[in-house]
Amino acid sequence: MPEPTPASAGSPVPAAASDVFDDLRAESEELDRLVAGLAAEGWRRATPAPGWSIAHQIAHLAWTDRSALLALTDADRFRELVEEALAAPDAFVDEGAEEAAGLPPAELLARWREGRARLDAALRAAPPGVRFPWYGPPMTARSMATGRLMETWAHGQDVADALGVVRAPTDRLRHVVRIGVRARDFAFGVRGLPVPGEEFRVEVVGPAGQVWAYGPEDAAQRVTGPALDFCLLVTRRAHRNDLAVRAVGPDAGQWLDIAQAFAGPPGTGRAPKTGEEPPA
Known part of the structure; x- marks a missing residue:
């Protein structure tokens, strides 16, 4: 990719x-x-x-x-x-x-x-x-x-x-978070969907408990969660249902379904391990 x-x-x-x-x-x-x-x-x-x-x-x-x-x-x-x-x-x-x-x-x-x-x-x-x-x-x-x-x-x-190896997350995830956030509009555009007109607030928690934040603090639509889960989401290495990434607002919620940090077609992504819908 x-x-x-x-x-x-x-x-x-x-x-x-x-x-x-x-x-x-x-x-x-x-x-x-x-x-x-x-x-x-x-x-x-x-x-x-x-x-x-x-x-x-x-x-x-x-x-x-x-x-x-x-x-x-x-x-x-x-x-x-x-x-x-x-x-x-x-x-x-x-x-x-x-x-x-x-x-x-x-x-x-x-x-x-x-x-x-x-x-x-x-x-x-x-x-x-x-x-x-x-x-x-x-x-x-x-x-x-x-x-x-x-x-x-x-x-x-x-x-x-x-x-079957579980890798310990590192502060290097900050780079993946950044590129995933910046590719927001691309994720909508590559699917032929209208790009949201407003910025989102994205706040994710890094491995040492530090908060990495993007976007206006007073943004109405928000995305929060662990940095590792956000990175798994935007690289399409795990399904949204299996991650602790949460959205407030309809456009932010739609983004979590389609987010990708890479160019080209999105592919099918990973199937959910559970059949449950993510909590609001």
């Missing part, structure tokens, strides 16, 4: 204490530790994404890292990738993952590690404020790193679910 198409939905929270480039590296290293010791059959284990094994998840990250590196360093070659995506909008993501998923695990792991190291260096070397081409609107290096972190975390969740 390509990077998010941001949409304004409130004022940004202050920058995180740690740098987004460092956080992207740490997020990747955490996922690396999950897969590094897997035997060959472990790489073939199915994940919650239909048709995708753990190998597909890592292959997709390696493929998208390469795309991001080209966007930063070779605009002409990247434009060719965009043309390929436009020619097969419903298939290019799966094809990109399938291309490397069949490699021997050690080779795939080495390819991912090398690619993300090269991308890390390019992101840090990029001039601040300069926008680079992407599948959606052009992005700065910091925005691109935020998108890569979101994807790494989300696909890491698929891997963790496949392995």
Whole structure:
């Protein structure tokens, strides 16, 4: 899934204490530790994404890292990738993952590690404020790193679910929250729904009990809940019914049904584990 198409939905929270480039590296290293010791059959284990094994998840990250590196360093070659995506909008993501998923695990792991190291260096070397081409609107290096972190975390969740591992949430979730909030209008637009005319207040509670807030304090429509649950919601890694994210207001409630932090078609998302409707 390509990077998010941001949409304004409130004022940004202050920058995180740690740098987004460092956080992207740490997020990747955490996922690396999950897969590094897997035997060959472990790489073939199915994940919650239909048709995708753990190998597909890592292959997709390696493929998208390469795309991001080209966007930063070779605009002409990247434009060719965009043309390929436009020619097969419903298939290019799966094809990109399938291309490397069949490699021997050690080779795939080495390819991912090398690619993300090269991308890390390019992101840090990029001039601040300069926008680079992407599948959606052009992005700065910091925005691109935020998108890569979101994807790494989300696909890491698929891997963790496949392995039955419960990951401890970290303050790096703040980046995923931010991109999910900013993509609010995109979530409505990609479904052909009218974009709400008013801003929402979003207040989520981070792992250490800190509140991360967006939007006017006096907004009539509000979204609240744990940051982890909000991130699972906007990356469509869990169904709303299974999460403690709550909405006040009809538009805010509709958003929780359709929220997504990534560009492209929304997909089917996850089925609810319970048949109950979320409380108001």
